[in-house]
Amino acid sequence: MTQHRVRRESTLTRPPRRTDGPTGPDTGSEDAPAEAPAPRPRRRRRLLKWAAAVLGLAVLAAAGAGYLYYQRLNDDLRKDHLNLGETKVAAPTPNAAGQTPLNILLIGSDARDTEENQELGGARETFGAAPLADVQMLLHLSADRSNMSVISMPRDTLVQIPKCTDPDDGTVYPASDGRVMTNQSLGHGGPGCAVATWQELTGIRIDHFMMVDFAGVVNMADAIGGVPVCVDANIHSRTSDGKGSGLKLPKGTTSIQGEQALQWLRTRYGFEDGTDLARAKAQHMYMNAMVRELRANATLTNPNQLRRLVEEAVRALTVDEGLDTVKKLYDLSNELRKVEPARITMTTMPNRYVGARVEPTEDAERLFRLVREDIALDGKDGPKKPAKPEAPTDPAAQDADIAVQVQNGTRTEVLGPASGRASAVAGLLVADGFEGAFADQSSALSEERTVVRFPSTDLEGDAHRVAAALGVPADAVRKSTDVSGVTLIVGADWREGTTYQAPEVDDSTPASANPLNGADDSACMKVNPNYTW
Numbered sequence: 001m002t003q004h005r006v007r008r009e010s011t012l013t014r015p016p017r018r019t020d021g022p023t024g025p026d027t028g029s030e031d032a033p034a035e036a037p038a039p040r041p042r043r044r045r046r047l048l049k050w051a052a053a054v055l056g057l058a059v060l061a062a063a064g065a066g067y068l069y070y071q072r073l074n075d076d077l078r079k080d081h082l083n084l085g086e087t088k089v090a091a092p093t094p095n096a097a098g099q100t101p102l103n104i105l106l107i108g109s110d111a112r113d114t115e116e117n118q119e120l121g122g123a124r125e126t127f128g129a130a131p132l133a134d135v136q137m138l139l140h141l142s143a144d145r146s147n148m149s150v151i152s153m154p155r156d157t158l159v160q161i162p163k164c165t166d167p168d169d170g171t172v173y174p175a176s177d178g179r180v181m182t183n184q185s186l187g188h189g190g191p192g193c194a195v196a197t198w199q200e201l202t203g204i205r206i207d208h209f210m211m212v213d214f215a216g217v218v219n220m221a222d223a224i225g226g227v228p229v230c231v232d233a234n235i236h237s238r239t240s241d242g243k244g245s246g247l248k249l250p251k252g253t254t255s256i257q258g259e260q261a262l263q264w265l266r267t268r269y270g271f272e273d274g275t276d277l278a279r280a281k282a283q284h285m286y287m288n289a290m291v292r293e294l295r296a297n298a299t300l301t302n303p304n305q306l307r308r309l310v311e312e313a314v315r316a317l318t319v320d321e322g323l324d325t326v327k328k329l330y331d332l333s334n335e336l337r338k339v340e341p342a343r344i345t346m347t348t349m350p351n352r353y354v355g356a357r358v359e360p361t362e363d364a365e366r367l368f369r370l371v372r373e374d375i376a377l378d379g380k381d382g383p384k385k386p387a388k389p390e391a392p393t394d395p396a397a398q399d400a401d402i403a404v405q406v407q408n409g410t411r412t413e414v415l416g417p418a419s420g421r422a423s424a425v426a427g428l429l430v431a432d433g434f435e436g437a438f439a440d441q442s443s444a445l446s447e448e449r450t451v452v453r454f455p456s457t458d459l460e461g462d463a464h465r466v467a468a469a470l471g472v473p474a475d476a477v478r479k480s481t482d483v484s485g486v487t488l489i490v491g492a493d494w495r496e497g498t499t500y501q502a503p504e505v506d507d508s509t510p511a512s513a514n515p516l517n518g519a520d521d522s523a524c525m526k527v528n529p530n531y532t533w
Helices: 002-012 040-076 115-120 182-187 191-202 214-224 258-266 276-296 303-316 326-336 362-372 421-431 457-470
Strands: 078-080 102-109 133-141 148-152 208-212 227-231 252-256 317-320 344-348 351-354 357-360 403-408 436-444 451-454 477-479 487-490
Touching: 040 303, 040 326, 102 191, 133 182, 133 191, 133 276, 148 276, 148 362, 182 191, 191 208, 191 317, 191 362, 208 214, 214 258, 214 276, 214 303, 227 276, 252 258, 258 276, 276 344, 303 317, 303 326, 403 421, 421 436, 421 457, 421 487, 451 457, 457 477
Parallel strands: 078 317, 102 208, 148 344, 403 436, 403 487, 451 477
Antiparallel strands: 102 133, 133 148, 208 317, 227 252, 351 357, 451 487
């Protein structure tokens, strides 16, 4: 093709044809035959057609290469099932503009099933062992895309892992026998069981998950080009018996990347009290700094650096089926970029110690409620237009025909259950014409607010009718597969009396969640004096 092009160009640039005849110059005689003009227009048309063809082939070749590159990236992206549990959580009600929030579970796996991951962390005997979800963060993007909230759950949190089933091979992982550490959920069939565990605990519908392992963290940190972190003293995370991440940094701010970034994210020994709670705080600082760096770093406009970041991110991630292409990840990143760092709030699930482990507190339920109701954790929400409540698709039956199970959920962290509340409220319903109301005396539950739950849409109208009869607000009526029929749980907000008064709701973020603003670049990890150098 190149030789042909050179020959064609030499033809077009040769000297004009001589007009001298065999006996001398042309005298211009009218009797002399006129010379035919050179066919320039025809050659020009041929040249344009040839150039268009070459250009078309080039475009097709580039498009083909781009398509193959795109397909290779899609093939590199690992996929898994979103939810392996049986409990389904209803989708959130759209706001007045028809928008809905987005909830993404971020998982850091300690899997050591590759040589690269072995070198970065873990003993040889752990090779091929069930992975643990050592980092779990729920990212909530508000419906109007104005703010973002992140909740970390310490890996030592005691939870009930639900029954999970792997749809690929039918393997059933039974529900845990009592409460176990939440990081074990990943070993019950994959990230879809971690999603199921979070939904059971929080009542928050999770739309997607993204999981990364040791090697992925290192490679992505390298591609970013460094993230600034701060310690208030020299630190070396290493104990006398060899424990610790190995992180060694001088006092002040250091830009870390690669294996050093992984060490920061894994460090417990040396940060504050040496617990997983201190590690979560360090992870929040890193994530906030990384977001600020990505937004401010002009070098990422460099196509090669951006391409490398995309490639490393794709290779590092395992995602659910809803994020199974690079295009979908790109669209998601555009949604996340709409939020300014000043509207990002990082939190840790409020907890208390149970021996060497932790469990959620009442403040944790408040934090979960704020996310469920799409309330910004930074307290900067303006007045929201109330969403128009959707009418139940199934109308309520006659009051006398509605069966209502009433349970006592008045137990709190410091108070025992209020005696006889299920029977008392069931009696109120019967007196009001709900002849099918009855008290369930089998268990004493703990529910902060009085709620009415129903299992399926054909009972939604009945549930709303029961709530209205007692003065329970409509937002306390929720669909849940935890119940088999319309179920009223009398909460801690109705421990006595015959008339329900909806409590004044506190929509502020609990201080025990240790909120950290995404724009705060002054945050610095406190170093335990036993780990300085």
